[in-house]
Amino acid sequence: GAVVSQHPSWVICKSGTSVKIECRSLDFQATTMFWYRQFPKQSLMLMATSNEGSKATYEQGVEKDKFLINHASLTLSTLTVTSAHPEDSSFYICSARGGGRGTEAFFGQGTRLTVV
């Protein structure tokens, strides 16, 4: 299958700082990218959906100003957690899809964010 590379795989940052997570589709053009947050032993909670060149669509309850999503090209989307707090510590996963709703979505390896 296609490859989605997510970087970094883990990061520790100080409270109040910002951290950027990158998600790249390596061998296909990702028209749609999804960002999820996963708590231990829980489901993937959809945070936002982004289409290349458009503003991201955020799910209800997700702070747009805190979780900045940019989908500047067909192969790259970034999630920036601004002014991070310990409660933002979580596992973040990106997913990329190269076609419509029936197209397989490929997932990055995830990023473990710890805010201290």
Place this chain on the structure above:
Amino acid sequence: AQTVTQSQPEMSVQEAETVTLSCTYDTSESDYYLFWYKQPPSRQMILVIRQEAYKQQNATENRFSVNFQKAAKSFSLKISDSQLGDAAMYFCAYGATNKLIFGTGTLLAVQP
């Protein structure tokens, strides 16, 4: 809003036996896809099988098959001849134009 529900937090099956994981969903749309994804301990999500809502025929992929009941909004996964490598978290997912949402997951254990 669309929702996906998995009522079985954990399931266990003996190696070589068959197990069925349940999933129900709610949507007002008529055109959508349903998926089962597997998440092993590595946390890398892997697509197991997909079903288009317009197709009446149940999807099959080797040992994996689904029972899709559109009217009941039910989408169960059957794993035949279970193998130790099938042990993982299984997520049912609903796919629409700008949505890919997941159920709460079922942790499957395979007993040797």
